[in-house]
Amino acid sequence: MIPDDASLLATVRELFAVADPMPADLTERIRFMFALRQLNAEVARLVRVDEVRQGARGTEESRTITFDSDSLTIMIRIDSGAGESVRVDGWLAPPQSRRVEMRMTDASLDVMADGSGRFVFHDVPRGTTRVIVHPPDGSPADATGDGKSGPAVAVITPALILLSIAVS
Amino acid sequence: MTMTDEGVLPVAEPSEDQHRARMARMVNEARSGHAEAFNGLVTEFTPMLWQVARATGLGRADAEDVVQTAWLNLLSHLDTIHTPAALTAWLVTTTKREAWRVRKAGHRQTPEDPEVLILIPDHADGSEERVILADEHQQLRKAFLTLEPRCRELLRIVAFVPRPDYSEMAIRLGMARGSVGPTRGRCLEKLRAALGEGGGEK
Numbered sequence: 001m002i003p004d005d006a007s008l009l010a011t012v013r014e015l016f017a018v019a020d021p022m023p024a025d026l027t028e029r030i031r032f033m034f035a036l037r038q039l040n041a042e043v044a045r046l047v048r049v050d051e052v053r054q055g056a057r058g059t060e061e062s063r064t065i066t067f068d069s070d071s072l073t074i075m076i077r078i079d080s081g082a083g084e085s086v087r088v089d090g091w092l093a094p095p096q097s098r099r100v101e102m103r104m105t106d107a108s109l110d111v112m113a114d115g116s117g118r119f120v121f122h123d124v125p126r127g128t129t130r131v132i133v134h135p136p137d138g139s140p141a142d143a144t145g146d147g148k149s150g151p152a153v154a155v156i157t158p159a160l161i162l163l164s165i166a167v168s
Numbered sequence: 169m170t171m172t173d174e175g176v177l178p179v180a181e182p183s184e185d186q187h188r189a190r191m192a193r194m195v196n197e198a199r200s201g202h203a204e205a206f207n208g209l210v211t212e213f214t215p216m217l218w219q220v221a222r223a224t225g226l227g228r229a230d231a232e233d234v235v236q237t238a239w240l241n242l243l244s245h246l247d248t249i250h251t252p253a254a255l256t257a258w259l260v261t262t263t264k265r266e267a268w269r270v271r272k273a274g275h276r277q278t279p280e281d282p283e284v285l286i287l288i289p290d291h292a293d294g295s296e297e298r299v300i301l302a303d304e305h306q307q308l309r310k311a312f313l314t315l316e317p318r319c320r321e322l323l324r325i326v327a328f329v330p331r332p333d334y335s336e337m338a339i340r341l342g343m344a345r346g347s348v349g350p351t352r353g354r355c356l357e358k359l360r361a362a363l364g365e366g367g368g369e370k
Binding site for chain 1: 239312327328352
């Protein structure tokens with residue numbers, strides 16, 4: 001039987017899907033990138049990661065990560081216990097009250113930083129996440145996407161991977 | 169831009185028309201800023217762009233970067249794109265250009281052999297269905313490898329184009345300038361002939 005064009009191409013497709021499969025999460029990451037882009041945000045640079053410290057009982061670890069953008073410095077401390085989630089403490093400099101979001105690929109958490117720029121997420125699921133600091137109230141991110149940022153824009157960190165800590 | 173077919177018009181099933189209409193709607197909605205429509209396009213076209221990038225010999229990590237860059241670039245060009253065919257053409261061309269730019273930057277490792285089919289493992293496990301599928305794949309793989317490189321590249325990409333009838337124009341735009349690129353029809357004909365010779369009884 002002579003295969004028609006469509007079935008021949010379908011077989012070629014199968015062949016390459018096996019030989020050279022696209023990474024499973026590629027489309028998800030592109031959608032994620034687009035969602036972030038809609039916020040018209042500044043992307044903060046990772047500037048410093050401190051040493052991992054052993055907790056008192058050897059089951060906890062914490063690390064402090066500092067991000068810098070033109071308008072803000074974001075410092076976060078991640079405390080990992082043996083549980084399913086991690087605690088994240090953060091500070092904004094200069095100190096200011098802003099809405100802070102942890103954006104996972106399929107969920108997000110919201111808290112407010114207080115007037116001294118401090119915020120806490122008590123239970124952040126392990127996995128890939130980003131921190132988004134939203135513009136102050138009443139100045140929504142520029143939705144026109146023309147790249148001309150207003151006085152205050154959202155700030156986004158690069159993706160963080162909150163890993164499980166191996167507990168023996 | 170007009171879309172003329174060149175004797176390779178596929179059989180139009182009702183579902184194809186519906187699919188085409190849906191794609192056209194997604195392009196329009198994405199242009200007016202609907203995130204959901206844009207996400208739909210990402211789902212439809214990313215598998216094709218992955219093959220486009222990999223067919224240039226980029227490693228997997230670089231190919232991922234290139235595909236993401238193409239989508240990012242699209243955001244600022246969407247207002248110039250009005251049809252799925254134009255979108256296909258734009259995405260293929262941009263991905264190729266970006267892939268070659270990354271290759272030329274040269275600070276990456278030596279390019280991989282884009283001919284991944286040589287590396288495809290033989291399926292040697294159990295079920296009859298698997299064996300038959302594997303056998304079909306093996307025959308096609310052998311036939312495919314007898315084609316000239318440009319036909320291999322073209323068919324590899326065309327196979328992943330969401331709408332087969334858009335591929336002709338899209339791929340020709342993605343081909344090297346100043347050359348008359350191979351056409352889908354001609355390459356498929358060669359593949360069919362090679363299958364006939366190699367397959368023996370089939």
